[in-house]
Amino acid sequence: MEALYEEQPPPFEMGVVVSKRVFDQIGEGYDCVQVLVDQFQKIGLIVDRVAGLNDEFLKIAAPVEVLGKAAAELRLKKRTQIGVDLQFEWDEADAFIKQSDGSLFSWCERFRCYKHMIYGIVNKSDSAIILKSDCREIRWQPGKRLLWKLEKEAIVKEVFPIHDEIKRKRLLKCWALSWRDLTHQPLDEIYAYYGAKIAIYFAFIGMYTKWLLFPAAFGIFVQLVDFGSLQFLVLPFFFICIISWAVFFLQFWKRKNSTLLARWHICYSVGAAYKYMDTEWSSFHSSVGSIKFGADKTEKEKFQREEWFGHMLRFRNDAIIILSIICLQLPFELAYAHLYEIIGSDIIKFGLTAIYLFAIQYFTQIGGKVSVKLIKREKNESSEYRANSLIYKVFGLYFMQSYIGLLYHAILHRNFMTLRQVITQRLIISEVLENLMENSLPYIKYSYRKYRAVRNKRKREKGMAARKSYFNSRVEKEYFKPIYSASVGDELEDGLFDEFLELALQFGMIMMFACAFPPAFAFAALNNVTEIRADALKILAMYRRPVPRVAATIGAWLNIFQFLIVVSICTNCILLVCLYDREGNWNISPGLAAILIMEHVLLLIKFGFSKIVPEEPDWVKANRMKNATQAQNMCSKQLLRNISGRTLVTCTPNAD
DSSP states (O other), X not given: OHHHHHHSOOOOOEEEEEEOOOSOOOSSSEEHHHHHHHXXXXXXXXXEXXXXXXXXXXXXXXXHHHXXXXXXXXXXXXXXXXXXXXXXXXXXXXXXXXXXXXXXSOHHHHHXXXXXXXXXXXXXXXXXXXXXXXXXXXXXXXXXXXXXXXXHTTSEEEEEEOOOHHHHHHHIIIIXXXXXXXXXXXXXXXXXXXXXXXXXXXXXXXHHHHHHHHHHHHHHHHHHOOOGGXXXXXXXHHHHHHHXXXXXXXXXXXXXXXXXXXXXXXXXXXXXXXXXXXXXXXXXXXXXXXXXXXXXXXXXXXXXXXXXXXXXXXXXXXXXXXXHIIIIIHHHHHHHHHHHHHOOOHHHHHHHHHHHHHHHHHHHHHHHHHHHHHHHHSXXXXXXXXXXXXXXXXXXXXXXXXXXXXXXXXXXXXXXXXXXXXXXIIIIIIHHHHHHHHXXXXXXXXXXXXXXXXXXXXXXXXXXXXXXXXXXXXXXXXXXXXXXXXXXXXXXXXXXXXXXXXXXXXXXXXXXXXXXXXXXXXXXHHHHHHHXXXXXXXXXXXXXXXXXXXXXXXXXXXXXXXXXXXXXXXHXXXXXXXXXXXXOOXXXXXXXXXXXXXXHHHHHHHHHHHHHSOSSXXXXXXXXXXXXXXXXXXXXXXXXXHHTTOOOOOOOOXXX
């Protein structure tokens, strides 16, 4: 395998944007960009300098040996041949499992190694080094990082991952532009190229779309067929089947998720305890060595105070968001729904909706910014906890925005015709418009940045012979593409936040109002079939290569889907009452009592079925237990020595 690595040149995977030199260097000193290139090459990186219209680009590649040494410095944990996660050592590289594409490191691991090497260059001399750029002098002080210094001086503009053209074109052909199987996706190739988080998203939407085919067909059948005297039993039966379907879908997704993690050799604790794996294992050993049985009570009290202070801080922030939603957004949503109900003119309704959409987008942006500021003040354990906190807070805003008006039409006015019109409008028109915006906005941003680059070049060359400007390098074109980031809180989440939010809102729409409009599942299935290919094309061709993020599951979104199932049980029971109690007397007749009993039975089914279907297959559980036993056997003696105060021996295995 090592011979194969040597035969194939490593692809360029990172790009560094530096300012193009305008004036020739005069006097003593080193050209800062050339120094940066020399330092990259000194640590073993392969650098290709590419001149652009206004900037210069450094494409960076790393041989596997260089990545291996960086991984050893970072103390990365990797899966070994015996199934135990151990700290990586380059001299023992053959003991570690290769990736599905034959590479030694995953994309997430390679990205971390690149960042470590690029930002790890420091001035090891005893004196400052004078660097020059366009007649400016920059002092690179001893012990200071070179890239951070150049970023501070605005010489290095950005560091970003770039696409591997061979793999990108292969994915375009077999995934984004392939319509042979509507839901099939090359998940292993997606994981190898983008990392676990994006691969898990596409695995989820693929499975969700495939499972939607049953309720879609069932919903159309219920809508079109007249069952005569049994018609009043059809909707309750459809409702029971849909709830059972949703519960089984999420349980089987958990099984598929665990299967994918086992196939990709990802530890379950990766997403939840990422920071501990790399930065806190040594502190764990030191704490084990220092804290003995009967340790100082003040130390324990300090930990307890910090723990409860963090809980109270998160509770306070959640309360602020909830009260803001109830006191500010709820009256606004109810006012819009009431005006829409009483206004007769379609033109006025259209104008009211336009004002509402503009105002609600502004309100959501404000709510998102407030949520981000509150989260930054929280003491969350890791970046994933911060991201989950953002997801819960922002979803609360969208939940009120998306569903309160529909419930108003259904419950207070019992206007099911308007309810079906709004659901159809949101599932068809809104989804189509959102897809158009998602795919057109990146291209508009890309075109505008190219236009600005050409305009700036012409301004600099004013007075010279006019000539047409061309973009000859692909890395420059990638630099002009927008970053794959979230619409709210982009420093905490990437673009998958908006994708999951769209799926969650769709799931809530079709589940919460299933009895009012059964064909909604068919519209959702058709939308998701196109959404899979549109999202694939978007991240392959319209955005930069996303920064890989560590994730083992879909995170907080799974809890949101579970929450929506419980809410849908309550809302559909209310809808059945409204449908069967035409007079609005709300009398506890035998039919209404049966609906109330059905609600409790469905809640029991929801929580009961969750225990019937195991969350992971037996072979995955057996593998995990075997790996855990091996890890325990390997580390028991070392941990006993640490507890008893003997010489510390580093042992860092992890098992599923």
